[in-house]
Amino acid sequence: MSTTKIHTLDLGLGRQRTTASYLIESNGEAALVETGPDSTFPNLVSGLARHGLSPRDVKTVFLTHIHLDHAGGAWRMAMEGATVHVHPRGAPHLADPSKLLASATRIYAEKMDELWGTLEPIPPERLRVTEDGQVLRVGGAEVLVVATPGHAIHHNAYVVDGLAFTGDVGGVRVAGGPVLPPTPPPDIDLPVWRASLARLRELKPAALYPTHFDRFDDVEEHLDALEVELAAWAEWVKSRMDEGKDEAAIVPEFVAWLTGRLRAAGVSEEGLAEYGYALPFAMNVTGLMRYWRNAARA
Numbered sequence: 001m002s003t004t005k006i007h008t009l010d011l012g013l014g015r016q017r018t019t020a021s022y023l024i025e026s027n028g029e030a031a032l033v034e035t036g037p038d039s040t041f042p043n044l045v046s047g048l049a050r051h052g053l054s055p056r057d058v059k060t061v062f063l064t065h066i067h068l069d070h071a072g073g074a075w076r077m078a079m080e081g082a083t084v085h086v087h088p089r090g091a092p093h094l095a096d097p098s099k100l101l102a103s104a105t106r107i108y109a110e111k112m113d114e115l116w117g118t119l120e121p122i123p124p125e126r127l128r129v130t131e132d133g134q135v136l137r138v139g140g141a142e143v144l145v146v147a148t149p150g151h152a153i154h155h156n157a158y159v160v161d162g163l164a165f166t167g168d169v170g171g172v173r174v175a176g177g178p179v180l181p182p183t184p185p186p187d188i189d190l191p192v193w194r195a196s197l198a199r200l201r202e203l204k205p206a207a208l209y210p211t212h213f214d215r216f217d218d219v220e221e222h223l224d225a226l227e228v229e230l231a232a233w234a235e236w237v238k239s240r241m242d243e244g245k246d247e248a249a250i251v252p253e254f255v256a257w258l259t260g261r262l263r264a265a266g267v268s269e270e271g272l273a274e275y276g277y278a279l280p281f282a283m284n285v286t287g288l289m290r291y292w293r294n295a296a297r298a
Helices: 038-049 074-079 091-095 098-116 190-203 219-242 247-264 269-278 281-297
Strands: 004-010 020-026 029-033 060-062 083-086 127-129 135-138 141-147 156-160 163-167 207-210
Touching (some): 083 091, 141 190, 156 190, 163 190, 247 281
Parallel strands (some): 029 060
């Protein structure tokens, strides 16, 4: 008989309750969904210890995608003996993270080490490329791999005993506020994202576990609200681009617009800071502008 337990490990990235790693325990085996960045690895170790585990007790890691707030610490788990499961388009960048590091450094510059720490290659024997629809096991628990691009081309969700771990494609929902769509560059694709949300609905999970942050049981309402918000953001940005505004002009307008909407939804000033760590507001504009420019060229 399978006994599966899910534990939320708060990685404390910038603020508490913004970024999670999820511990799966089943029939004496342990796995993680996400590792968080290298910079919060000590918090991951502490979270495991609260459940009587060390990193060496975790034999399996499932990454939703390779953005550093989700996967930057995976190399450390691999060093401890874990096998890391990742989308086929993400795996090469974990084996050789030079391009991933260069891209992140262009964005974060001098804040790179503070935010994300370091990134080392994962030996090929510690990497496993996933397949859409593949069923893996952790103890007695079945883990269904669901390719869910839209936020990133290399994005997976994982469904474990009817619970969906949605990374970023399932949105960001912190501080008791509404669900928001993280839209950083370079891979935002609106129709593809909507198709991924449709796939999640079809699976009818009992609950959602977005990486940012924790469990939500109002699955249909959550996914519907996310899709509405994604469309609203996209159209808002496009309308400013159609007016001839550049990114430097659009970003402060977007930050003011989104901040006002969050305050109207009852989000506190501390909650606004939590949202800011979970999905930096300016980067959402950059990603959506890139999407619209690519759509126009296509």
